[in-house]
Structure formats: structure tokens, C-alpha cells
Amino acid sequence: MRVEVWSDVVCPWCYIGKRRFEEAIARLHAAGQGTDIEVVYRAYQLDPSAPPGGSVPAREAYARKFGGYERADQIIDHVTRIAADSGIDFRMDRAIRANTMLAHRALHFVLTEIGSTAQAALKEELLRSYFTNGENVGDIDVVLSCVERAGLDVDSLRDWLESDSGVTEVAADIEAAQMRDITGVPAFVIDDRFLIPGAQEVDVFEQLLTRAVNSR
Numbered sequence: 001m002r003v004e005v006w007s008d009v010v011c012p013w014c015y016i017g018k019r020r021f022e023e024a025i026a027r028l029h030a031a032g033q034g035t036d037i038e039v040v041y042r043a044y045q046l047d048p049s050a051p052p053g054g055s056v057p058a059r060e061a062y063a064r065k066f067g068g069y070e071r072a073d074q075i076i077d078h079v080t081r082i083a084a085d086s087g088i089d090f091r092m093d094r095a096i097r098a099n100t101m102l103a104h105r106a107l108h109f110v111l112t113e114i115g116s117t118a119q120a121a122l123k124e125e126l127l128r129s130y131f132t133n134g135e136n137v138g139d140i141d142v143v144l145s146c147v148e149r150a151g152l153d154v155d156s157l158r159d160w161l162e163s164d165s166g167v168t169e170v171a172a173d174i175e176a177a178q179m180r181d182i183t184g185v186p187a188f189v190i191d192d193r194f195l196i197p198g199a200q201e202v203d204v205f206e207q208l209l210t211r212a213v214n215s216r
Helices: 012-030 058-066 069-085 101-113 116-131 140-149 154-162 167-179 202-214
Strands: 002-007 038-043 055-057 096-098 187-190 194-197
Touching: 002 012, 012 069, 012 116, 012 202, 038 101, 038 116, 038 167, 055 058, 058 069, 058 096, 101 116, 101 140, 101 154, 101 167, 116 140, 140 154, 187 202, 194 202
Parallel strands: 002 038
Antiparallel strands: 002 187, 055 096, 187 194
16 A cells, blocks of 8 residues: 655644654554555645745744744744654754755655655655754755765765756656645545545544555
8 A cells, every 4th residue: 555645844744744644554563454555755845936045944934924923933832842742853943944845856866766765764854854953954965964864875866966857756746736636735645545634643544544454
């Protein structure tokens, strides 16, 4: 069974949803189910208009989007508390919002050249880089440091990222989301038949995955 997850690396609910979904899969494995579930990550950009190479403090970006710093701080505090329940240390006070095309290209390369397990490891490092370490995931050196921390080969990916390779493929992922009427992320698509929207609770993910496994 293949689960395609449309998400962005600067989306707090995508990080929370990833951890919750992984826990749900772990529960299925513990029950002797779901051993053939493959998870792959597809590109989605919350802010495709963000200039490549540019960056802005996440708090400022939230303030612009949600009508001021007071509302931005309320939202940040809320997701930070929820993230902590999944063992994630959000440090939105130092997060830097940037264009995520480079990160998505790296994720595409790793998926196609190495596989979904390696892609998931890189996805985790990119999310941690943004949400915990306060790094600019639109910077090639930051992306490559995430590649290294994920235990992957840096040199081959540097050549890929320094070219324009992968741009078309990332655009195709984003278009595929539109074709599936995905307007918010995370979105989990099972075998291109079932859509689970949002960062559901672990119990909900477990129930829906169990149903999908049993219906095959």
C-alpha cells in the first residue's frame, strides 16, 4: 500500500501530522498489520511567491498573514504546545520563512534515486532544521547539511541542486495536488483512492489505515 503525503517543510501541521501518522503506522506494525505500507512525500508550497534566496522571520510572516503580531503569537503558541505532545521542539521565535523549492527538489531526488525510507529521513531533518534549529531551508548549504545529517551523499545532490533539475517534477507534484482538490496540507492519499486531510489524531489515523489495509 502506498501513501502519498502532500506537505511543505515550513508547515507546522505537516510536521505534527508526520509524527502522528508514523505513530499510527507503528501501532499497526505492533499488531502485525501494515508491514507493506510505503510512505512517499510530494511537494506542496504554502507560499510559492516567496523569493528564492530571500528569508523573513516566521513570526513576521505569520503577522502579515493573520493580521498582526498578537494573533500570530497566539497561533504560534498553540501549535508549539500541540507539537510538544508529539515530541517536537518548535522554536518559532527563530524560524526563518523561505522559499521551499530547493528543499522539495532535494526530497524528489532522494526519493527517485535512493528510496522512500531515505526520503523520510531527509524530510525529518528539513522539518527539524526549520522548526527547531532556526535555519534557512531555502539555502543550499542548509539543505545539504540536512542531507548529511540524514546519512546521505552530499556531493551527488549538490550537483543536482546547482542545476535546474527537479523543478519540473516539483511543479508536477503541486499540479497533482490541484487535480486531487487538495487545498490544504498535510494531505494523505492512500493508493490514489482515499484522502485523509489534515493532521488527524493518532487514533484516527490508525482506524483509517486499518480500514484501508483490510479493504485491499
